[in-house]
Amino acid sequence: MKQAEDIRILIIYTGGTIGMIENPETGALENFDRNSLLRHIPELKRFQMQIEVETFGHPIDSSDMEPACWERIVRLIADNYDRCDGFVVLHGTDTMAYTASALSFMLENLGKPVVITGSQLPLGKLRTDGKENLLTSIEIAAARDADGLPMVPEVCIFFESRLMRGNRTTKINAEGFNAFRSYNLPSLAHAGIHIRYATHLIRRPTPDAVFKPHFRLDNHVIILTLFPGIRSEFVESVCRIEGLKAVVLKTFGSGNAPQRPWLFDTLRRLSRRGVIVVNVTQCSAGSVEMRHYRTGLGLLKAGVVPGYDATPEAILTKLMMLLGHNCSRDELIRRLGTDMAGEMTVEND
Ligand code: ASP
Numbered sequence: 417m418k419q420a421e422d423i424r425i426l427i428i429y430t431g432g433t434i435g436m437i438e439n440p441e442t443g444a445l446e447n448f449d450r451n452s453l454l455r456h457i458p459e460l461k462r463f464q465m466q467i468e469v470e471t472f473g474h475p476i477d478s479s480d481m482e483p484a485c486w487e488r489i490v491r492l493i494a495d496n497y498d499r500c501d502g503f504v505v506l507h508g509t510d511t512m513a514y515t516a517s518a519l520s521f522m523l524e525n526l527g528k529p530v531v532i533t534g535s536q537l538p539l540g541k542l543r544t545d546g547k548e549n550l551l552t553s554i555e556i557a558a559a560r561d562a563d564g565l566p567m568v569p570e571v572c573i574f575f576e577s578r579l580m581r582g583n584r585t586t587k588i589n590a591e592g593f594n595a596f597r598s599y600n601l602p603s604l605a606h607a608g609i610h611i612r613y614a615t616h617l618i619r620r621p622t623p624d625a626v627f628k629p630h631f632r633l634d635n636h637v638i639i640l641t642l643f644p645g646i647r648s649e650f651v652e653s654v655c656r657i658e659g660l661k662a663v664v665l666k667t668f669g670s671g672n673a674p675q676r677p678w679l680f681d682t683l684r685r686l687s688r689r690g691v692i693v694v695n696v697t698q699c700s701a702g703s704v705e706m707r708h709y710r711t712g713l714g715l716l717k718a719g720v721v722p723g724y725d726a727t728p729e730a731i732l733t734k735l736m737m738l739l740g741h742n743c744s745r746d747e748l749i750r751r752l753g754t755d756m757a758g759e760m761t762v763e764n765d
Contacts, residue, residue, distance in 0.1 A: 417564035418501070423465040425557050426500045427453075427550075428492050430485065431475030432508025434535040434546040446540075448475060456539045457547050465558050468500075478508025478515070478534075483633040483736060486518045493523065493530065494629040502529040502557030502566065506550070509534045509587055509595055512573060516582025518633070518733040520571040520757040525625040529557040530571045532582060536593055545593045549575060552607050559611070570619050570758070572604060579605035581619075583730040583759040586700065599701035600725040600761070619758045634739035636661040639728055641698065642668065648678040655682050655691070662692040662735045664728050665720065671695045671704030672711040680718045687719030690745055694731050694752060696723040703761065721752055726760035734759065 429435055435448035437456060446452050450469040454460055460467060470492055476485065493503055507515055516532050523530065531553040535546030553574045559567035571582040573596055580598035589595045605613045621627075636659050640651070655663070663686065667673050686693055695704050695715055703725035706712035716722075723731045734756065738748050755762050 418560070420464040420558075421466070423501045423558050423560075424499060425465055425467050425502050425504060425554055426492070426496050427467060427469045427504045427506060427554075428489060429469060429471040429475060429506045430478070430481075430489065430508075431472060432478050432506065432510075432534045433538050434506050434508075434533075434550070435475060436538040437540040438538065453539075457550065459547075459551060460554075463554060463558075465501075465554075467554065476508075478511040481508075481511045481515055483518070483635055486515060486522060486633065487631050489515070489519065490522045490629050490631060497528065497627060497629075500528070503531070504550070504553045504557050505530065505532040507532050507534050509536065509575075513582070513585045513587055513596070513727070513729045514733060516571055516573050516585055517727070517730040517759070518736070520581075520583040520730075520759065521734055521737040522630045522633075523571060524628040524630060525621045526571065527566070527569050527621045527627055529559075529566050529568045530582075531557045531568070531574050531579070532572070533574045536591070536595060545576070552611070556605065556611065559613075561615075567613055567615075568604060568618055569621060570604070574607075577607045578603040579607070581617075581758055583733075583757055584727065586727055586729065588700075597700070600703070600727075601758075630737060630740070632740035633733075633736040634661065635736055636739065637664065637732060637735050638662075639664045639666060639732060641666040642673055644674070646674070648676070648682075651679065652682055655686050660691055661739050662694065664723070664731050664735070665693050665695050665715075666698045666728060667695050667704070667715070668698060670702065670708050670712065671697055671706050671715065671722065672709050673715055675711055675714065680714055683715065683718035683720055692735065692745070692748060692752070693720045694723045694735065695720050696726060696728050696731050721749055723752075724760040724762055730759040
């Protein structure tokens with residue numbers, strides 16, 4: 417079994433509030449590197465493990481995240497996968513749930529922890545939440561069970577006191593420190609005096625499965641939110657967009673839509689053109705059940721695919737990943753209905 421001092425954690429800094437360290441005299445932003453980290457969090461020296469830091473050449477606000485950035489993160493993880501025991505990704509909070517979802521699909525058969533965290537207040541501010549978030553994330557990334565295996569070999573988000581499966585999360589608060597929730601799956605761990613792991617919920621790669629990073633994503637997708645009074649010509653024009661390959665349709669309640677013939681016609685036309693439409697609910701918790709009400713059934717008949725209890729972030733990035741792999745429409749629909757990375761609970765309806 418590895419000794420604590422042999423464990424190597426790679427911190428990947430992409431940007432976001434956590435690293436916006438201002439020089440109090442000049443007001444200029446400091447470079448975020450190993451030295452500035454140690455200056456602001458001297459406690460890091462008390463960890464026995466080895467900690468390395470990689471920074472995105474040009475750190476970004478996470479509103480600027482895009483598939484090319486996810487590919488870069490995956491490349492960094494893949495290039496250091498054999499050498500390192502765990503990864504901590506520092507990221508802005510705004511699009512963190514999208515990144516966590518994308519990485520969960522791009523890192524197939526992941527056998528090592530990838531813990532994503534950030535903060536609402538920058539390191540260097542007196543009341544920063546970044547320090548606790550980072551220290552606990554490192555501890556989780558390095559944690560081993562009695563057999564010396566990683567405690568959480570998953571892509572997760574750690575924020576405030578909760579460790580959540582990344583592809584189940586949503587940002588719910590623009591201000592509070594408790595900024596993320598996983599409504600449809602309990603937390604994987606809770607950090608109080610002790611870090612208590614819900615081991616029965618944690619995914620493990622199938623033994624002998626080889627880690628396989630994926631780099632190709634296709635973003636010919638759109639999210640369309642239904643609302644009372646939505647106009648037919650607006651929906652139709654969105655659906656006529658050339659190159660469109662998939663729509664994440666945010667419906668009401670358990671997957672319902674207005675009973676308008678034009679809507680079902682539009683969806684049928686999309687389906688005939690080969691465009692995939694996935695039904696996710698606008699509600700924060702619960703699942704799409706398309707056989708429950710007549711409106712849901714109508715969508716099913718129009719070729720719409722259920723997204724079960726997955727978040728829109730998870731379905732969007734799953735689509736990007738599947739579309740990037742040029743599989744046939746049937747295969748794509750089959751895989752959409754399969755739980756690939758713990759992102760959804762599939763019902764046998
Ligand atoms: N706008 C910032 C970002 O997402 C907010 C944050 O880091 O919390 O990069």
